[in-house]
Amino acid sequence: MRASGTPAGINLKDGSISSQRNIALFHDYFAIRGGGERLVLVLARELEGCTLVHGYRTQDSYDGEAFPERSVSLDLPLPFRRSGLRVxxxxxxxxxxxxxxxxVPVRIFSGVAAPFAAPAKGKGGVNIFYCHTPPRFLFDQRDHFLARQGAVRGLAAGVAMRRFEKGYRAAVRRMDVVVANSQNTRARISRYLGRDSVxxxxxxxxxxxxxxxQGDYYLSTARLTPLKQVDRxxxxxxxxxxxxxVVVSGGEELEVLTRRAAGAPxxxxxxxxxxAELRALxxxxxxTVYLPLDEDxxxxxxxxxxxxxxxxxVAEGGLLETVLxxxxxxxxxxxxxxxxLKQAVAAMTPQRAAAMRAACEARAQAFTxxxxxAGMKAVIEEALxxxxxKA
Incomplete structure (x- = not known):
């Protein structure tokens, strides 16, 4: 593992993030330009002295300029990046x-595999886990995931999943603090992992x-995966x-959905x-139309x-906490x-949509x-x- 520069040490007893110059942020990988990826890059840039460690980055994700100077790639070999082997x-x-x-005195983990890097609790430093969601393929979507593998692959996948789950649960137990991205995710963390979270x-x-x-189109920006229900x-x-x-995204269902829309100009x-193009669209x-299954x-x-x-x-998951x-x-x-769904689209006329503009803009300010x-710095300070x- 190579990093640019050697992190300076800090006095853990200081307890102030203003003196913190030795933070490691671990994230699975960067393969798309998604929300989780943006979150990690924001955190890496805003935390002074932070070293970002990730599994790999592809050309479909953010370019090098978006990454902090202190950035380390584990360069996971290409053969192991396939969906069945990657995690x-x-x-x-x-x-x-x-x-x-x-x-490193402060370790922050984001993703499904990155928490495996967490050292034992109580031996110096703090482990902070930003949990986007407990892995859905292990918990609430486990049956759905296995059904898609087929009989033979499903058996092998089941064995691998049980092994991974054991390691994942152990990693979560090593965390000093668990952070959830929503009340919905907080409830999942409590239900599946038995941990409270902030x-x-x-x-x-x-x-x-x-x-x-205001153009003449409605927009879907969700990834083209089954749980996002773009097919609906x-x-x-x-x-x-x-x-x-207008559908602006990619994913495993792109070819299927393109065929389904054939003949629909x-x-x-x-x-x-x-x-820039996304912002313009x-x-x-x-x-916009966004209908995921129990979104985090x-x-x-x-x-x-x-x-x-x-x-x-749709009235479930994270949308209950954002959309009024x-x-x-x-x-x-x-x-x-x-x-x-068709009735909702028909009722959302350009005139009605424009009338909601001010309320929409005001609501978004709750999630800047x-x-x-500020919230993450407060979590780190409290952990310190x-x-x-205890020191």
Whole structure:
């Protein structure tokens, strides 16, 4: 593992983050330009003296300029980056870094495999885990995940998952503090991992998203994976040829959804786009449509509201904590029908959407980058104070 520069030591008994110049931030990997990736990069830049350690980075994620100078890649070999091998390979790679992690007074972990780098509690330093969600393939979506593997692969996957779960639970027990991104995730952490947590909502670049006008389209920005239910959105718009849908993202279902939308000129797939184009698409939409299954938090709805655009969402998960029904959007029941979705889109006319602009912009200010950074610094300071009392 190579880092640029050697972190300076600190006096743990000081307990003040202002003197903190030795922080290690561990994150699984950077393969897309997603919310979790943005959160980690914000934290790495805002915490003075922070070294960012990650499994690998691909060209589809953020470029090198977005990373802090003190950034270390474990360079996980390409053959091990496949979805069936990646999490186990990363867990092993991070486990090998426990010795180095133990030399750093403050360790922050983000992701599923990165927590394996956490050294034992009570032997100096503090372990802080920012939990985006307990791994859904291990817990609430376990049956769904195994069913997709088929009979033979499912048996092998089940064995690997049990082994990984044992290591993951042990890593979580080594944490001094667990941070959740929402009350929804906090409840999952309590239910599946038996740990309490503090809630610090993720940072949203509210200043980067703004009203740009009002085009003639509705927008979907969710990743094209089964849990995001973009297929439901595509199906509804296929039956509404007078309403335009722009899908701006990528993922494993891109090819399937593109075929499903064939012959529907009102549906456009843009794939992954750069930040400037994403901001323009959000800022000029009528509204956004975001219907994930029990979303952990969901940055996309907040970005939409920051641009003054209401959200057609679903009344479960993180959206219950961000979208205000009939003020900044519409929340469908979790078991919504295709007709209910079409009715919601039809009712969200350009005039109604524009009338929600001010409320949307105001609501987004509850989830700014500044509030996230202040919240995380407060967590670190408290962890240091607790460690100082025990020293």
């Amino acid at each position: 186990m390979a990363l867990a092993a790679a991070f486990t090998r870094r426990r010795g180095w992690a133990a030399s 809630v610090v909502p993720p940072p949203v670049d509210t200043d980067e998203f703004s009203w740009g006008g 959105i595509v199906e509804a718009f296929r039956e509404m040829p007078d309403r335009k849908l 009102n549906i456009t797939f843009r794939g992954w786009v750069d930040d 959000v800022g000029n939409a009528i509204a 938090f969901g940055m996309s709805p907040v970005e939409s509201m920051a641009a003054g655009k209401p959200v057609i969402g 029904p009939d003020e900044t959007g519409v929340l469908l029941p979790p078991d919504f029908s295709n007709d209910q 980058r500044e509030k996230f950074v 104070r607790q460690a100082a009392r």
